[in-house]
Amino acid sequence: QSALTQPASVSGSPGQSITISCTGTSSDVGSYNIVSWYQQLPGEAPKLMIYEASKRPSGVSSRFSGSKSGNTASLTISGLQAEDEADYYCCSYGDNFVFGTGTKVTVL
Amino acid sequence: EVQLVESGGGLVKPGGSLRLSCAASGFTFSSYSLNWVRQAPGKGLEWVSSISWSRGDKYYADSVKGRFTISRDNAKNSLYLQMNSLRAEDTAIYYCARERVTMVQETLSPSFFDSWGQGTLVTVSS
Numbered sequence: 001q002s003a004l005t006q007p008a009s010v011s012g013s014p015g016q017s018i019t020i021s022c023t024g025t026s027s028d029v030g031s032y033n034i035v036s037w038y039q040q041l042p043g044e045a046p047k048l049m050i051y052e053a054s055k056r057p058s059g060v061s062s063r064f065s066g067s068k069s070g071n072t073a074s075l076t077i078s079g080l081q082a083e084d085e086a087d088y089y090c091c092s093y094g095d096n097f098v099f100g101t102g103t104k105v106t107v108l
Numbered sequence: 109e110v111q112l113v114e115s116g117g118g119l120v121k122p123g124g125s126l127r128l129s130c131a132a133s134g135f136t137f138s139s140y141s142l143n144w145v146r147q148a149p150g151k152g153l154e155w156v157s158s159i160s161w162s163r164g165d166k167y168y169a170d171s172v173k174g175r176f177t178i179s180r181d182n183a184k185n186s187l188y189l190q191m192n193s194l195r196a197e198d199t200a201i202y203y204c205a206r207e208r209v210t211m212v213q214e215t216l217s218p219s220f221f222d223s224w225g226q227g228t229l230v231t232v233s234s
Contacts, residue, residue: 003152032212036220038153045203045224046145046153052210052219089153093218096167097143097155 004029004090004100011106012080020103022073022090029092030071037066037075040087049088050075082107110134110223112204117228124194124232130187130204130225138182141207143221144189146200146230154200157189158207158218172198194232201227 005023012018022029022037029035033053038046048057050066053073063078073092077084085107090100116128130142144156157178158167166178177190187204203224210219 032210032217034210034212034217034219038221040153045226046221047224048220048222051208051222057222091153091155091220096169097145097158097218099145099153099155102152 001028001094001096001098004092004098006088006090006100006103008101009104009106011108012077013108014080014082016080017076017078018080018105020075020077020088020090020105022075022092022100024071024073024092024098025094026071028094028098029068029073029090031094033068034093035066035068035073036091037064037073038089038091039084040089042086046089077105080107110206112206112223112225114202114204114225114228117202117230119231119233120194121234122195122232125190125192126194126230128189128191128202128204128228128230130189132185132187132204132206135206137180137185141209141218142180142187143205143207144178144187145203145205145221145224146198147203147227148197148200151200156202159187191230194230196232199230199232201229203227 035053037050053068054066143158175193205221206223209216
């Protein structure tokens with residue numbers, strides 16, 4: 001399985017909304033709603049932000065939302081804050097788990 | 109509180125071996141499938157291996173198949189990764205992660221990772 005495709009970087013000003021895309025195939029992202037998103041702050045372990053494409057775990061800010069259409073999933077961060085500056089990874093499951101290439105979010 | 113604590117990382121020469129451990133607490137260990145995920149320096153996340161909660165079925169990424177062996181000891185609440193024939197490209201932080209499932213067409217499917225350890229660094233270098 002090849003890594004899912006994400007943009008290398010996305011940036012935005014505080015208060016703005018940004019969207020990160022995650023493109024796979026009909027065998028992984030496109031098959032079922034098995035897409036999750038992880039936030040990784042510098043020097044820390046990944047943290048689950050979205051699961052089953054659009055569900056938010058308890059404790060995750062409502063500014064984070066997920067969606068999926070066909071073979072592409074998306075993570076939207078609304079009301080961008082300085083603390084959102086991190087790397088973000090999508091993940092899906094086909095034959096096995098596969099991660100996205102990762103996106104660095106910069107708050108201008 | 110769910111806790112996963114990895115140990116066993118270190119510096120090893122190419123061709124050498126290392127055994128990683130992950131000690132779990134705060135949940136019923138035997139009821140969850142567990143995974144190893146790694147991250148090379150400055151690179152992205154890569155799934156390495158998983159072991160199921162029920163029958164202990166084991167799965168591996170092609171990059172480690174035949175060299176790495178995942179195992180678990182439910183009595184000790186511990187997950188392991190035996191790494192043999194190590195290569196420079198195996199240099200990475202290795203995380204253990206608890207897997208959750210999703211119902212898909214009346215079948216439970218692996219779905220996401222809801223808890224992660226802090227990771228242990230493995231460096232393969234001469």
